[in-house]
Amino acid sequence: MAGELEGSKALSGLLSxxxxxxxxxHQGITExxxxxxxxxxxxxxxxxxxxxxxxxxxKSIASADMDxxxxxxxxxxxxxxxxxxTSDQAAVISKFWKSHKTKIRESLMNQSRWDSGLRGLSxxxxxxxxxxxxxxxxxxxAIMELEIGKSGxx
Amino acid sequence: MKMLVxxxxxxxxxxxxxxxxxxxxxxxxxxxxxxxxxxQVKNKSFEMTIPQFQNFYRQFKxxxxxxxxV
Numbered sequence: 621m622a623g624e625l626e627g628s629k630a631l632s633g634l635l636s637x638x639x640x641x642x643x644x645x646h647q648g649i650t651e652x653x654x655x656x657x658x659x660x661x662x663x664x665x666x667x668x669x670x671x672x673x674x675x676x677x678x679k680s681i682a683s684a685d686m687d688x689x690x691x692x693x694x695x696x697x698x699x700x701x702x703x704x705x706t707s708d709q710a711a712v713i714s715k716f717w718k719s720h721k722t723k724i725r726e727s728l729m730n731q732s733r734w735d736s737g738l739r740g741l742s743x744x745x746x747x748x749x750x751x752x753x754x755x756x757x758x759x760x761x762a763i764m765e766l767e768i769g770k771s772g773x774x
Numbered sequence: 775m776k777m778l779v780x781x782x783x784x785x786x787x788x789x790x791x792x793x794x795x796x797x798x799x800x801x802x803x804x805x806x807x808x809x810x811x812x813x814q815v816k817n818k819s820f821e822m823t824i825p826q827f828q829n830f831y832r833q834f835k836x837x838x839x840x841x842x843x844v
Contacts, residue, residue, distance in 0.1 A: 685796040728794040735803065735821040738830065743837055747844045760844040762837045763775070766806075768820045 625670050628712045630658040635716045638675050643682065643727040674713075677705070681717055682724050691717060740767035779815060780807035802827040 637654050640646035655667045662670075677698060686694060695710040705713070743764045782805040788797045806818045822830060 683793075683795045685794065685798065725794075728791075729788075729797065729799045729823070731793050732788055732791040732797060732799065733801075733821055735819065738820050738822050738826060741830065741833055743833060745837060745840045745844060760841045762841060764837075766818075766820075768818060 625659065625662060625666070626706055626708070628708045631674070631709055631712045632716060633658050634671070634674060635678060635713065636720075638671075638678050639720060639724060642675065642679060643724045643731075645727070645731075673703075673705070677713060678717075681713075682728065685721075685725060686717070688718070736768045736770055738766060739769045741765070776808040776810050776816075778806060779809045781805075782807075800824055802830075 634654055637649050637658075641649040651668060651671060652664070654671065655662060655664060659667055681691060681694065684690065691714060695705070695714055698704045699707050699710050741764065743762060746761045746763065748759075784803045786801050786803055788799040788801065790797050802822045802824070804820055804822070807815050808818060809815045
């Protein structure tokens with residue numbers, strides 16, 4: 621690995637970019653964008669496998685919704701692997717997961733909601749009501765308006 | 775204006791999905807049956823997260839309180 625890839629400063633930014641693309645549905649975060657913004661000194665050929673490795677690690681952590689014990693064990697194992705990560709990188713990844721875990725989990729929950737959601741609810745109570753179809757008058761009626769639509773879209 | 779003729783609910787727990795193996799996400803799914811003036815019944819269903827459901831429940835409580843006073 622080139623020296624630039626081993627540094628931890630840019631890794632935090634990289635993980636943010638990966639999370640945006642993989643979990644939060646942000647389009648347009650390409651390999652080339654990440655490379656040019658964060659690792660401009662590194663060639664695309666070298667950057668590609670590195671990016672894939674980091675993406676794989678982040679997805680594993682998110683998919684298992686790792687708690688801090690699992691995270692430590694997982695990252696330690698990654699540092700011991702051939703072609704794994706450095707302990708500096710493990711520290712950056714750990715810090716990233718701890719601060720973004722909740723938001724990422726929320727996005728993953730949204731991704732698994734395919735049914736319509738309740739987007740809005742308003743109501744009114746009418747004191748007396750009379751209709752030609754209902755024999756009851758002087759009966760309070762609650763009228764509700766529910767806005768039902770695809771979840772995750774605002 | 776339609777009339778609510780039936781309200782069905784279920785409390786579910788999403789355990790796993792293709793994007794997240796360990797989901798552990800509880801939700802409330804509701805099926806409303808509404809009838810128009812001709813008597814034709816239509817189904818409307820939707821899903822709520824637990825916080826959304828709590829808000830939903832609170833609104834009904836408010837309606838019940840108001841209806842008592844009318």
